[in-house]
Amino acid sequence: MATLPAVVEELLNEMAAAVRESARIPDEHLLSLKFIFGSSAIQALDLVDRKSITLISSPSGRCIYQVLGSSGKTYICLASCHYCSCPAFAFSVLRKSDSLLCKHLLAVYLSRVMRTCQQLSVSDKQLTEILTEKKQEA
Template sequence: MEATLPAVAEELLKEIKKAFQETSHVSDDLLLALKFVFGSSAVAALDLVDQHSVTRIVSPSGRAVYQVLGSSGKLYTCYASCHFCTCPAFAFSVLRKNDSLVCKHILAMYLSQATGACQELSVSDQQLASILLAEEEEEGPGTVC
């Protein structure tokens, strides 16, 4: 079962996708709504999208994860199915303090999907497993959805 964002966030992302498909841009009203719902993560996420920092990695088995090249130059792995990111900001602001819905990397993932700015990389199942294991070894034991 996939986790869902609050209804207002889900609806806003759908509206952004629809607007972009129809006009190839996002209106100022939608950008303001994005800032209102997601706070300071919105501007940083839009910057990551502009830089084409999001890559969807898929394997023949149908498994997929996203990697986002953060502003620090570090790659973070995002899991769309449960809105989880391996970055420290996610652990602190989303999980610990509960003052953000998502981190900028997850929001960039959703926005890049909506605007078609998401790069795609096909890898073998073994390569995907290696990517996930490398992330796990780097971060230490933790929860992966």
Template sequence: MAAAVRDGARIPDEHLLSLKFVFGSSAVQALDLVDRQSITLISSPSGRRVYQVLGSSGKTYTCLASCHYCSCPAFAFSVLWKSDSLLCKHLLAVYLSQVTSTCQQLSVSDKQLTDILLTEKTHEA
């Protein structure tokens, strides 16, 4: 899909159908998040990278693409616990935004990134 998107700015219909077949309704929801530019890549000088996705509910979720993780309840329940899904819509949106080069970029210090991750963990508790 990356090559097809690089050649043109649009994801070909056959790829969209494949996404819908594999990921079901999560594909449409993930594409909506990408269209709304809800994904931000946060990077620090040490090379650490996390993604934050503003969900449709208005809550921000942290995704770690390097280890296939999202902080949303759907990921914990449907992906990890029940194994009903391969990805949640937020993580799929991160991967799609990588392919389409549509994520926002934010550079922060290592301390700021640590604070972001700790704040996320505090809100989960």
């Protein structure tokens, strides 16, 4: 399983602990987030606020995240291997390596920290259809 840089893992863990203790994220954590991710942090928080992240799980235990982007398009995120189907991930994260995550994947991690993911259970067949449908659109 791929891992995030230690500083990001630590920040997300600290944010999760703060949410458990006080149901809010301290300003210094938000500032750190903005320092590390720039404008993507604000865009990701906006996606979280709009409840745009859905955890889709199947009986076999497979799960993916679906993120409704600000453009109205839906992207598939795999948190286990830090992947998003959006063009920004392919370009900025994979090709240019000038970003750690795209805003959609960051929103997934933040929604997990804040416990705001929508939940959807589907059959294994439906999950496969969701994944192959996205591939055919690309």
